[in-house]
Amino acid sequence: MEGQDRRRELTKILEEAKDAVSGTELSKRLGVSRQVIVQDIALLRAVNKNIISTTKGYLIYKQEKQKVNRCFATRHTTDEIEDELNTIVDNGGKILDVIVMHDLYGEISVDLIIKNRKEVADFMAKVRSKRTVPLKDLTGGTHLHTVEADSEEILDQIEQALKDKNYLVSSTSFGKE
Incomplete structure (x- = not known):
């Protein structure tokens, strides 16, 4: 061929x-x-x-026309990764990526495309089976997720849920330890 x-x-x-x-x-x-x-x-x-x-x-990747997205700056422990991801998908979000701002390499971004609990579980199984650290560990736990949803209201709901769990950090403190 x-x-x-x-x-x-x-x-x-x-x-x-x-x-x-x-x-x-x-x-x-x-x-x-x-x-x-x-x-x-x-x-x-x-x-x-x-x-x-x-x-x-x-x-x-085909983004549906009526979707909206927002970046959330978060910080948590490795044990809280699954809860953070489930919080986002349970509230109607699709996690498009994870981004960290590294002192030496600058912005590092990895596509995730996680939209439900099964995909969170599959991702977590990979995290547990690999002998490496999650990307967020390069920046003391602080990282960004771009999240896609059907409406701004859903993104507001996700933001509040992350804030309630103390995962959300202000964008002004992002990348500063």
Whole structure:
């Protein structure tokens, strides 16, 4: 299969997928190596395909027109990660990413795309199984989440729930320890 045809098929697979598709799965389906998939993804991104890489694989992100989003600056312990994420999804939010402001590297952002408790549980299983620290640990627990919701009222509700649990920090103190 020629590169252009393969990238067309790759795009079709991602557009039809209900969930993220792993690079390994894509390489098997298209009969190429994972490295070729990584290169194809980079080429597709260069022509404005909104392909993102999550902990579950690749997906084409399509924001629904009536959605709104807001960034929340939060701080909590590692034991409170699951509660923070569940607080957001239980109140109607979709967690798009996590962002930290590192003293040396600047802004570090990772796409999460977590929209329900099952996805929170799956993410937490990965956190527990890996021998590494969560990104928030690079900045003393302080980090941002971009959250998408159906309305500003839902975002206000999420903000209040995070504030009630003392997870919310003011944006002026973000990145300062």
